[in-house]
Amino acid sequence: MDLESERKLLDEIRQGNKEAFRTLVNPLIPGSFRSALAILKSRHLAEEAVQNSLVDMYSSIMQGKDIQHVGRWFSRVIVNRSIDIARKEHNHKNNQDIAELDIQDMSVSPLEDIVKKEQSQRLVKSVMSLDLQHRVVVGLYYFQEFKIEEIAALLQIKEGTVKSRLYHARLKLSQMLHVSHRQEKEVQI
Numbered sequence: 001m002d003l004e005s006e007r008k009l010l011d012e013i014r015q016g017n018k019e020a021f022r023t024l025v026n027p028l029i030p031g032s033f034r035s036a037l038a039i040l041k042s043r044h045l046a047e048e049a050v051q052n053s054l055v056d057m058y059s060s061i062m063q064g065k066d067i068q069h070v071g072r073w074f075s076r077v078i079v080n081r082s083i084d085i086a087r088k089e090h091n092h093k094n095n096q097d098i099a100e101l102d103i104q105d106m107s108v109s110p111l112e113d114i115v116k117k118e119q120s121q122r123l124v125k126s127v128m129s130l131d132l133q134h135r136v137v138v139g140l141y142y143f144q145e146f147k148i149e150e151i152a153a154l155l156q157i158k159e160g161t162v163k164s165r166l167y168h169a170r171l172k173l174s175q176m177l178h179v180s181h182r183q184e185k186e187v188q189i
Contacts, residue, residue: 006070013061021061025054028071031144032078038139039082041128045089049082056081075144076154079136086132126176134169137162 012020029050036046056077060067067073127138140146140154141162148166152159 003068006067010061010067010070013058014064021058024070025057025074028074029054032074035075035078035139035144036082038127038143039079039132039136040086040089041135042089045085046082049078049085052081052085053077072150072154075146079140079154083132083136122177123173126173129176130169130172134165134172137165138169138173141166 006024009020009024013024032053033046033050036049037043040046040049053074057074127135130138136155137151140151141148146154148159148162151162155162
């Protein structure tokens with residue numbers, strides 16, 4: 001959506017047009033939910049983060065806040081709300097909702113389908129076991145396809161820090177997946 005269209009929708013929202021708000025946020029919700037889910041590891045908490053962010057957005061618009069690039073601004077709000085919730089939930093370990101994740105594959109045979117699904121589940125489980133700072137960067141980079149400079153701006157950290165976190169996250173994931181694969185082979189023998 002271009003800046004002029006965003007401006008028009010923001011003005012309509014300030015005049016009380018609820019449909020304009022829906023038009024503005026509907027394209028943002030799926031990606032925002034995936035980001036929140038990657039950070040929080042819980043469908044319920046991700047929904048809460050998105051809901052809180054929508055309320056924050058509506059309040060900011062109604063207060064007349066000048067919002068440039070609504071998508072980027074909303075992504076920043078989602079990440080901040082998700083991190084806030086993750087901090088609150090840190091002491092209350094929640095079960096991971098990995099079983100609820102729908103991983104779609106385009107496999108040729110049922111056997112390939114099963115193998116790919118197991119690999120995907122193992123990868124998702126490994127990503128979800130990363131600490132918060134690595135999980136956030138991995139989620140934004142791989143799941144939301146943000147560029148390194150966008151992640152740095154969003155999280156207000158240096159690009160070098162983003163690269164470092166991605167590097168260390170990849171190392172951890174590689175180790176986890178290698179150990180997991182080795183354990184599976186031992187079980188099969």
